[in-house]
Amino acid sequence: MFAELLQYLLSGLTIGAIYALAGLGFSIIYNASHVINFAQGEFIMIGGMASATLTASGVPLPLAIMIGCGGAMLVGVLVAKFAVERARNASTVTLIIITIGASIFLRGVAELVWGKDFKRLDAFSGETPIQIMGASMQPQSLWVVGTAGVLIVAIGLFFARTLTGKAILATSHNRLAAQLVGIDVKRVVLASFALSAALGAVGGAVVAPITFSYTEMGIMLGLKGFTAAVLGGLGHGPGAVAGGLIVGIAEALGAGYISSAYKDAVAFVIILAVLLFMPNGLFGKRGTERV
Amino acid sequence: MRNRLLATIAFTAMTALSGLMPGAAQAADPIKVGAIVSATGPASFLGDPEKKVLELYADRINQAGGVGGRPVQLTVYDDGGAADKAASFTKRLIESDGVDVIVGGTTTAATMAAVPLVERAGVPFISLAGAVVIVEPVKKWVFKTPHTDRMAAEKVMEDMKKRGLTKLALLSEDSGFGKSGREQTIAVAKERGIELVADETYGAKDTDVTAQLTKVKNNAAAQAVLVFGLGQGPAVVTKNYRQLGISLPLYQSHGVASKEYIRLAGGAAEGVRLPAAGLVVAAQLADSDPQKKVVTEFTKVYEDSFSTEVSTFAGHAYDGLMIALDAVKRAGGTDKAKLRDAIEQTKGYVGTGGTVTMSAKDHMGLTLDAFHMVEVRQGDWSLVK
Numbered sequence: 001m002f003a004e005l006l007q008y009l010l011s012g013l014t015i016g017a018i019y020a021l022a023g024l025g026f027s028i029i030y031n032a033s034h035v036i037n038f039a040q041g042e043f044i045m046i047g048g049m050a051s052a053t054l055t056a057s058g059v060p061l062p063l064a065i066m067i068g069c070g071g072a073m074l075v076g077v078l079v080a081k082f083a084v085e086r087a088r089n090a091s092t093v094t095l096i097i098i099t100i101g102a103s104i105f106l107r108g109v110a111e112l113v114w115g116k117d118f119k120r121l122d123a124f125s126g127e128t129p130i131q132i133m134g135a136s137m138q139p140q141s142l143w144v145v146g147t148a149g150v151l152i153v154a155i156g157l158f159f160a161r162t163l164t165g166k167a168i169l170a171t172s173h174n175r176l177a178a179q180l181v182g183i184d185v186k187r188v189v190l191a192s193f194a195l196s197a198a199l200g201a202v203g204g205a206v207v208a209p210i211t212f213s214y215t216e217m218g219i220m221l222g223l224k225g226f227t228a229a230v231l232g233g234l235g236h237g238p239g240a241v242a243g244g245l246i247v248g249i250a251e252a253l254g255a256g257y258i259s260s261a262y263k264d265a266v267a268f269v270i271i272l273a274v275l276l277f278m279p280n281g282l283f284g285k286r287g288t289e290r291v
Numbered sequence: 292m293r294n295r296l297l298a299t300i301a302f303t304a305m306t307a308l309s310g311l312m313p314g315a316a317q318a319a320d321p322i323k324v325g326a327i328v329s330a331t332g333p334a335s336f337l338g339d340p341e342k343k344v345l346e347l348y349a350d351r352i353n354q355a356g357g358v359g360g361r362p363v364q365l366t367v368y369d370d371g372g373a374a375d376k377a378a379s380f381t382k383r384l385i386e387s388d389g390v391d392v393i394v395g396g397t398t399t400a401a402t403m404a405a406v407p408l409v410e411r412a413g414v415p416f417i418s419l420a421g422a423v424v425i426v427e428p429v430k431k432w433v434f435k436t437p438h439t440d441r442m443a444a445e446k447v448m449e450d451m452k453k454r455g456l457t458k459l460a461l462l463s464e465d466s467g468f469g470k471s472g473r474e475q476t477i478a479v480a481k482e483r484g485i486e487l488v489a490d491e492t493y494g495a496k497d498t499d500v501t502a503q504l505t506k507v508k509n510n511a512a513a514q515a516v517l518v519f520g521l522g523q524g525p526a527v528v529t530k531n532y533r534q535l536g537i538s539l540p541l542y543q544s545h546g547v548a549s550k551e552y553i554r555l556a557g558g559a560a561e562g563v564r565l566p567a568a569g570l571v572v573a574a575q576l577a578d579s580d581p582q583k584k585v586v587t588e589f590t591k592v593y594e595d596s597f598s599t600e601v602s603t604f605a606g607h608a609y610d611g612l613m614i615a616l617d618a619v620k621r622a623g624g625t626d627k628a629k630l631r632d633a634i635e636q637t638k639g640y641v642g643t644g645g646t647v648t649m650s651a652k653d654h655m656g657l658t659l660d661a662f663h664m665v666e667v668r669q670g671d672w673s674l675v676k
Contacts, residue, residue, distance in 0.1 A: 004505055007535075011501040018498075116335045118523045120555050127558070129534045138534050211498035212523045212555055216333070220496045255502035261465065261492045263502075 003134025008256040009249060010132070014141040014210070016248020017148040021203035022225020023232065023240035024152065025196035031172035031235045032192030035095045039079055039103040040200055041222020042110075046072040047201025048213030049110060052119035061124070069201040075106065076197025080190050103218070110215040121208040140209045147206045151199060152241055158195075159237070168192055172235060220264075227271045233281030242282065246270075321364035322357075322619055324349070324612065325390035327380045327405065328419070329397040332372030333495075336522065336551070338397040340597075340605035341419055342367055345394065347596055348612055358616050366390060370401055377401035378408060385412045391625035392618075394611040396420050397604075399467050406433055415618075415631045417611040419604070421546070422471040426654040434634055434654045436610040436644055437603075438568065438661060440472040440519070443544045444479040446566035446662045450675070451485065451515055456540070460489035460513040462503060462528060464520030468546055469495070472519030488512040495524050501531045508537050515539055521546040526555035533559040540564065545662070549602040553670055564675065566662040570606045570643040575674045581641050589643055606643030614640060614647065 022040055029037040050068030055061050079102045087098055124143050129136040159165040170178040171188045179185050204213070211217060228247050232239025247267050254266040274281060326345050329338035349365040357363060366388050368380035377396060384390045385408065392415045396402030399422040406425075409416040409432050416433050418425050423439040451459065459480065463473035469492070480487050489510050491503040507513060516539050518528050525547045532541055541563050543552070548567035553560050569576055573586040589609055593601040617640060618633035619625060637656060640647040645661025664675040 004509060007505045008502055011499050015499055111331075116331075116339065117551060118526075118555055120557065122557075127530075127534075129536065136535055138530075207498070212526065214523065216496075252499075252502045256505060259492075260500075260503045263497070264494055 004256070006133060007135035008252045010135055010137045010141070012249030012252030013245065014137065014144055014248070015251065016245035017145045018203060018207045018211075018221060018244070019224045019228045019247050020241040020244025021148050021151065021199055022221050023228030023244045024155065024237060025200045025203075026226055026229035027232075027235050027237050027240045028155070028168070028192050028196040028199070030229070032168050033080075033084065033095075033189045034092060035084055035099060036092075036226070036234075037079075037193070037196070038096065038099045038222060038226070039106060040196060040225060041218025041220075042103045042106040043072045043076060043197040043200030043218070044204035044207075044221050045107070045110060045213065045215060045218035046075060046197075047204025048121070048208040048211070048217055049114050049119060049204075049215065050201070051205040052121040052208050052213045053114060055121060056119070065202065065205045068205055069198050072197040072201035072204075073194040076193040077190050079106075080193035084193075085186065085189065103222070107215050107218070114215060116215065118212045118214045119208075120212060121205075123209040124206075138210065140206070144206050144210070147202060148241075151202065152237075155195075155199070155237060164188075164191055224267055227267045230271055231274050231281055233283040236281065236283045239281060239283035321362045322616070322625055323388065323390040323392075324363055324365050324615060325384035325388055325393040325395075326365065326367045326608075327370050327377050327384070327393070327395040327397075327401065328367065328608070329372040329401060330367075330369040332370075333522075334372045334398050336549075336602075337419075337604040338369070338372070340602050341395070341397060341608035342369070343597060344593065344605045344608040345612055347592070348609060351592075352616070358619055363616070370397075372398065372401075374398075374400040374404040378404040381405040381408045385409070385414055390414065391627065392417070392615045392630060394419070394608065394615060399425065399471065402433075402435075406430060409433065413627055413631075415615070415627060415634055417615055417634070419607045419611055421468060423475060424471065429652060429654050432631055434614070434649065436614065436642070436647075436655070437607045438545060438566075438644060438657055439475070439655065440468070440544065441475040441479060442657070442659060442662060443519075443546075443566050444472070444476040444517075445483070445659060446664060447517055447542045447544075447564075448479060448483045448485050449659070450542075450564065450566075450664050452483070454515075454540070456514040457484070458486045458488045458512050458514040460491070460507045460510060460516045460539075461487055462489075462491045462493060462500070462507065462516060462518045464495050464524050465492050466495045466521060468521050469519045472544055472546075476517065476519065486512075493520070493524060493528065495520070495522065497524060498527060499531065500524075500528050501535060504528070504531050504535050504537065508535055513539060515542060517542040517544070519544045519546070523555060526552055526560075529556040529563060530559045545603070548665075549604075550600045551602075553667055553672075560667045561669075562667065564664060564666045567665045567672065568603050568606060568644050568661065569663055570601065570603050572663060572665055572672050572674050575672075581646060582643075585641050586643050603643070610640075610642035610644050610647070613642060 025040045047068045051064045054064035123140040167183045228244035229240045232243030251266045255263040328341045330342040349363045353362045370377040396418045399420040402418040402420040418435040423441045463469040493500045543565040569582040570586045576583045590601045622629040622633035637649045645657045647656040649656035665672040
């Protein structure tokens with residue numbers, strides 16, 4: 001009985017950590033530009049595909065991840081520069097549609113570059129399951145949770161301690177004021193796209209051994225990450241992390257105790273409930289309207 | 292001068308027209324084969340090889356002089372995995388391309404969308420999709436080449452009985468293939484006296500199914516597990532299955548009968564059993580097996596042309612095209628009604644899927660013998676004797 005519950009919690013924690021990383025990416029870009037970037041899932045895909053294909057052709061894993069990361073950052077900056085920035089004065093909805101367009105475009109290009117089949121990446125430290133009080137987990141899960149943890153702390157420090165981080169924060173609080181004190185808002189937006197692309201790509205690389213990588217892997221991960229970000233309160237970093245973990249664990253418990261047929265529905269029921277009853281999410285600040 | 296010009300024009304026109312007269316045209320009049328496949332989209336790993344095979348063999352046949360002196364003119368449309376597109380392309384094939392026979396419908400959904408159109412227009416249609424609903428009940432103009440999910444369920448349960456197992460846990464995918472497979476498994480289990488002790492599902496894009504498998508693991512009654520799915524899902528299930536240390540025999544459906552499954556699941560796939568067409572174990576078939584020659588040759592042609600491993604899906608397309616062209620030969624032309632009758636009378640055609648003998652009641656024509664039970668051993672398929 002307890003072992004069963006523990007197994008569900010461990011499964012949920014692994015998936016939740018992936019959602020948390022995706023959710024964090026949404027939050028960073030939302031903060032800097034008030035754009036909900038639906039191409040976030042594609043950054044994850046780029047990281048996963050690049051590391052899987054590069055290691056398969058003999059590149060050492062750390063280098064492969066770095067190349068994937070660099071590639072994703074470049075793509076992120078290009079999306080920001082040539083898609084989002086061009087539509088500077090468009091409404092938020094238009095910008096969101098642009099990012100959806102960008103995501104479809106990126107999937108298409110990825111399909112041309114890497115083909116349509118699934119790629120396999122070996123687990124970083126073997127596949128012997130770890131037994132914990134009757135439940136078991138793959139060693140790769142520890143990598144996922146650990147990497148997510150490290151990245152989340154690093155992002156926190158980045159925002160609190162570095163000038164660029166503070167500039168992004170300032171822009172999120174008040175764009176006009178930030179501009180007035182000399183922050184180059186355009187570069188902040190570019191930096192935020194690069195940062196969340198890098199986050200996504202690293203996430204993609206560590207989850208690839210569990211999920212396999214393929215050009216459409218980003219769709220579902222992106223949607224769940226969005227759910228996580230909304231649940232935690234859009235633009236609230238730690239909130240997105242908590243949101244991701246909650247969604248992951250709720251899914252695992254739902255599949256285990258209710259019915260596996262409604263597993264995906266859990267995430268979307270959560271997002272509906274959040275939007276209806278607490279549109280600012282669990283931790284988000286109440287939005288103020290200036291008249 | 293002017294008269295002579297007119298005469299020249301009249302003469303030219305007459306010679307040009309005579310070219311269109313039926314008698315003179317017979318030799319060069321192409322056999323129009325239409326195809327709708329899902330070469331892109333979620334079912335592309337099925338549709339892409341299908342498209343390649345159709346094009347490859349249409350070319351090869353034309354280079355060898357066509358069928359009865361008539362070249363094959365192939366028109367392929369890609370429905371991108373969308374049933375509504377499959378329907379509109381079928382319409383286009385029938386109405387504007389005027390095809391004699393249609394091969395395709397990669398997925399069951401695409402096939403079922405095309406069925407009412409071909410039935411109304413009266414065009415022979417050979418589907419490449421799996422579900423049993425395509426040919427049961429029999430539809431006048433509709434045929435299919437792949438084995439059905441029902442046969443897969445029967446083959447698995449036959450093997451279970453041989454091993455003395457009677458209690459099955461089912462884990463099916465929430466895709467069209469998985470859902471139909473689930474229904475058939477439930478029906479076949481009843482007939483064969485196998486008790487279904489668990490009935491779980493998972494999403495086609497799920498990255499973790501340990502929750503469902505934990506339930507199966509804690510089900511004391513289960514003696515074997517059957518997974519019904521396509522693509523990467525079954526590979527995820529297989530990995531999680533080993534992770535949880537479940538020791539029950541694991542069966543998969545014919546939906547994973549491609550090397551890709553072994554590659555993705557890696558070591559976790561060892562010992563997994565599944566029903567597969569002779570094509571995947573071509574080299575291991577006994578020399579006396581009638582399929583041996585066909586599948587060895589097809590594998591060689593395919594792998595030489597595309598330098599990727601052959602898949603059963605490629606084989607389904609090959610069978611579809613060959614059955615259609617064989618029927619054209621026997622019908623002595625492309626009169627649609629005669630062609631349909633000829634397809635229905637296909638007898639003892641040895642293809643990649645097995646030996647096909649159709650009848651008015653059976654528009655697929657395969658028996659359970661067409662399936663071989665294979666087990667994954669050291670990263671390769673191995674025939675279970």
